[in-house]
Each structure stands twice: as structure tokens, then as C-alpha cells.
Amino acid sequence: MARCQWCTAPLPPGVALCGYCGRRNDVDLQGVHEFTVSVPASPRICPACGVPMQTIDLRLGGTFYIERCERCLSLFFDPNEVETLLEKSTSAVFQVDRARLEEIARGRPDAASAARYYPCPVCRTAMNRVNFGARSGVIVDQCPKHGMWLESGELRRLLEWRKAGGQILDQQRKTERLAEELELERRRSRDAALVRAGAAAGGDGGSLPPLADAAAGVHAFVRTVLRLFS
Numbered sequence: 001m002a003r004c005q006w007c008t009a010p011l012p013p014g015v016a017l018c019g020y021c022g023r024r025n026d027v028d029l030q031g032v033h034e035f036t037v038s039v040p041a042s043p044r045i046c047p048a049c050g051v052p053m054q055t056i057d058l059r060l061g062g063t064f065y066i067e068r069c070e071r072c073l074s075l076f077f078d079p080n081e082v083e084t085l086l087e088k089s090t091s092a093v094f095q096v097d098r099a100r101l102e103e104i105a106r107g108r109p110d111a112a113s114a115a116r117y118y119p120c121p122v123c124r125t126a127m128n129r130v131n132f133g134a135r136s137g138v139i140v141d142q143c144p145k146h147g148m149w150l151e152s153g154e155l156r157r158l159l160e161w162r163k164a165g166g167q168i169l170d171q172q173r174k175t176e177r178l179a180e181e182l183e184l185e186r187r188r189s190r191d192a193a194l195v196r197a198g199a200a201a202g203g204d205g206g207s208l209p210p211l212a213d214a215a216a217g218v219h220a221f222v223r224t225v226l227r228l229f230s
Helices: 081-089 100-106 155-164 166-202 210-229
Strands: 037-038 055-056 066-070 075-077 128-131 139-143 147-150
Touching: 075 081, 081 147, 081 155, 100 155, 100 166, 147 155, 155 166
Parallel strands: none
Antiparallel strands: 037 055, 055 066, 066 075, 075 147, 128 139, 139 147
């Protein structure tokens, strides 16, 4: 179990605020990632504190800039940076520890604290609340355009999720969903072909021309793939 860096009292999983001394712990970066402050403050505003965030360099194989709030220790990542950080910060995982994944999922905040919608640090519009990956139980705030905001403690939980094989389950889920969507699209194409054949035999002119129908099927397939891997 993690301990408070100030009073050494035990910290429950995913908790950054010590219940004994009342001080906040840097459970995400302390002892996990070395970093340097690149710019004292950036134009990006912390969604929780309303103050400019620091730009820091995690120095993962070169420069790796993210934003960090000095007050609440939350982190903001540009699109796909969280996935890159998880990959570079953990060794290759080949097995799934389902018991550990269930434990991590049970450590998520209660419904009352998870119901708040925060503004994006860049555009200030309300971010979406999404479950990161398969069975992670880590509900993160995400702006579709600008990136992902993690409150203090959430990055550590995502690292533990990946070490327990969560990324493997997530990839399996995406592969299964893609296979299901491809099968559904195949059935739709087959049914459309049967309709066209029946229309041609009966002289019904209400069906789509073959080229237009094929184009519609291709567009639907592309939208499906983009949705699965966005």
C-alpha cells in the first residue's frame, strides 16, 4: 500500500489526499517518472482549480511535454499521449490478471464525485466522461479535439491496469467488435444484393442503383472502423 510522502500514513488505492495530515500526494509522478518544468505556466487552464497549468517534460526517449497543475496535481495530455506514456512506462505484458483488474475497477470514485463535468483546458467546453479501456474502471475526462485530463491518482491506476493485462483485454474487445461490425456489414450487403436481384427480376425500379448502393456500403464500413478505433 502506498504511504503519504509527508506523514507516512497509509493511502488507500487511488487516493492522493491524506486523511491524516490533509496534504496532497503526488502519487502519479513521484518515484515513477522523472520530469522537469519546461515552462512555468501554459495557456491551458486546470479544469478543477482554474489556474494556468505548468508545462513539464517527462523525458521519455526525448522530449515529452504534458501539462500539470501545481495545486491539484492533475495532468493533461494531447490526443494519444496517454497511450504512448503507458506503453513507454511499462514492460511488455503477455498475461491477464483478472483478479487484479477487478480490484483496480473497484477502486473508482463513487457516483457522486464522478458526475461532475469539467471544461477542457484548451477550448473550455465540457469534456466527456469515458471509461478508459476494457474493465479499467478509470473514468477519465476527454475532449474529442484536444486530449485527456487525468485527476491525481488516475495515471497510477492506468499504469496498474496495463501491468495487469488490461491493454490485452481492450485490444481483444476492439477486435471482437470489429469482427461483429464486419459480419453485420456483410449481411447487409448480402441482403441488399438479394433485394436488387429481386427488383431486377420483378421490374421494381425503387431500389438503389448498384454503384450507389455499393458506395453507401463502403461509406458505412469506413465509419464503423473509424468509430471503433477513435
